[in-house]
Amino acid sequence: MERLVLIVEQLEEAKRFIQADDLAHYRMALLLLDNVAEILMYRVIKDEFNDDKETKKLFEVFQTYLPEKKFEKYK
Numbered sequence: 001m002e003r004l005v006l007i008v009e010q011l012e013e014a015k016r017f018i019q020a021d022d023l024a025h026y027r028m029a030l031l032l033l034d035n036v037a038e039i040l041m042y043r044v045i046k047d048e049f050n051d052d053k054e055t056k057k058l059f060e061v062f063q064t065y066l067p068e069k070k071f072e073k074y075k
Contacts, residue, residue: 003043010036 010032017029049055 007036007039 014029014032014036017025017032
């Protein structure tokens with residue numbers, strides 16, 4: 001639920017900036033909308049990779065050959 005609230009708040013703030021009708025506010029709206037798009041894409045891609053059998057196999061190989069500290073970065 002918190003994830004959805006974050007998205008909605010950013011969209012509402014972007015709408016408010018667009019309604020301000022000046023270039024500086026348009027830029028802020030664009031930054032917020034870009035951030036929302038990145039968050040949504042990240043969530044979709046993360047879910048896809050978590051369900052992918054080949055990715056799981058690749059992580060098993062990484063875990064075998066990489067030192068534990070380096071492997072932690074990729075989890």
